[in-house]
Amino acid sequence: MTATLNDTRMKKALRQQQNEINDYTIYSILAHRQHHEKNTKIFERIAEEEKQHYEFWFKITQKEIQAQHWFVMWYLFLVKIFGTSFSLKYLERKEEKAEEFYKELFDIYPESKHIYQQELTHEIELVDMLHDNKLLYAGAIVLGMNDALVELTGTLSGIALAFDKTLIVGITGLIMGIAASLSMAGSAYLESKENPNDDISPATYSLYTGGAYILTTAMLVMPFFLINTMALALLVMFVFAFVAILLYTFYISVAKDVPFWIRVAQMSAITFGVAIISFGIGYGVKYFFGIEI
Template structure:
């Protein structure tokens, strides 16, 4: 069967992707202690290997996995868990699906591969169990509240006070106190939950820990810089980066739209900051605070 050079070039790209995915899914299976998860991941890896051989029959060439890509996913597994890594991989499969559909007329078996890429593998991934995703809500809760509350607080006191260190200490004290309150509330909330996979103490630690870490990043500029405006600018840059990372994680882990979540979170966080900034301006102008 004659195959155009254009199809061969696309098949070679896809062949490389498939062998990369095979290596990564194999790595995922080896790095999970859950027997159920390991079985599912090995099944997906075997499918990716079959897809690789199909592309190889078109190109007539051999490919080896990309070492750097595999190392990247190994880091992702350690930080965010196997399920997140698997879902992130599948979110990149749109080009693969289009490629196999394009080949269907010439290679009927491409239809079966397309269906595996679009439905079967997604179904298998949805069956994965990951304790790190069970506590994603706790991390999101702590991070989300810290971003909204602390950016607002720091923006308000930045105009009320003269010294950046004073703003930083104020934000740090308020942030740590709020994190303890959040952790306590999260503990009580999780105790009332019907989800037996969630342990209240770990849920509370994740909530409070996420709040504290976010607080440290937001107050850091006020200890590093003497210029209040520069410290505020860096704080907002940290906040925007944190919101981007938070939105990206949720969009992959929960399969939710990234753009709308990111925009709404930015508007909420920065909207509260602007209002607080105005309150701080009024306090300094009419109350005459000089600290």
Template sequence: MDGKIEMREALRQQQNEIDDYAVYKAVAKIEEDPKNREVLHKIAHQEKRHYAFWKKVTGKSLHPRRRIVWLYALFARILGTSFAVKLLEKREEGAEAFYRRLFDIYPETREIYEDEKSHESELVHMLNDRKLLYAGAIVLGMNDALVELTGTLSGLALAFDKSTVVGITGIIMGIAASLSMAGSAYLEARENPAGEISPATYAFYTGIAYIITTILLVVPFFLVETTLPALVLMFTAAVAAIVSYNFYISVARDEPFWKRVKEMALITFGVAFISFGIGYVVRTWFGIDI
């Protein structure tokens, strides 16, 4: 391989291959589904073979970076196998052009390229990630909290001057609404004919998503005394929540990221704007000054 840049790229690819091998092995260890585990081991074996090729090219031995392996294993435990391995595969997309440049120089790279191309489609079809079964519950709780509370808090912020009053009201409403949503989610899941979803777990995810979102939206009203800065912080937290959740879904389910973000943001801020206007009218009409 000619040139320092090419050698640097080769070493980077070699490092990625040994990292990926270690990640797939680590995720396979914590994977409960036997079929998922089998495919993860198969891909890990391919990654190790790719590493061996690059080792012959560079003449250097490299070791997996522990922080990378630990991070992706943590993703798999908390966010599910689908998210962890698909995020890892997205990192490999940039390597495809590099491999294509080497077909004539190293014929073995064509086989490695085909392996890398097959990983993503194979992963999409093989993974049975139970955490994704409850993604709908998270959407239900989170989206309902975003729409209801941003709207309600916006209206209250215009009706009342003291941000703590708005915050306390938001907490009371959020807890009550989360219990109500969890109960509704339980009844909805119980009617699921497939039987794959546990109604209690579905209700738990819905309620927890609602409560966490409530906390994110209400905290700003206890950090600042006036309502306008609190509203700005609240909407910032809402945007962060929308972006974070949709990033997760876009990776785990291969769905368009920005389309989902725009849709959820439009609904959330549309309701908030209307409620803000209602609060302004109520405050002006009744002359409220609390």
């Protein structure tokens, strides 16, 4: 490699070299932490590719770079909390701009074409092959969270017009939510037992389902305990529901490569559609029965 880069491209090269050594360190650590042999081999393979990419940039920059400790620890934390599929696909997303930089170097460094292809498809394909327990239980979280969003927003919207006190709405919603979460957890346990999967524990599956339901319930009823004005409490509840939809959809869109905004639109339409219908039912109950509590 005899060609030299201008200052702008050299800065980009150093930045990419830093990314590669960070990624190499992350994948190397993960390879040593795996209990599944398949995962170990995949991580070792990706780590080796990242090391080759680092060496490519070193030949250009002629500078040794160490991994950023804080960056490595942050992604290892994400893997621990959110699982490998989400965390590593999110890690690879940051390399989209790097892929464009590789294109700029095709004529100068032909070797960059091979690395570009690896960055573009190969590493994501390898991550898709990983055994990820947290992603396996994503279905349980979907079940609990979706049901809580639809049922609780609908229930709270309906009884908000039947009752005049936000505290009563909050207490009623909390009681119903706790009861429903226990029911959902039990149903999830039975469903998992009837459809056995060696990688999924029925007890853990039910805990994920019930836990997702009760956490969503707590978030939705909170405004009614903190706010005395019914209209404002309802508005805050809808904002919380939409934030929950955004956060969950972001996780799934990254981990499972599904369209983000399409999924947001679908979940929002179902959740808020049910809420509007329930709101109308609550208005009818209050009008015809004259409930004032």
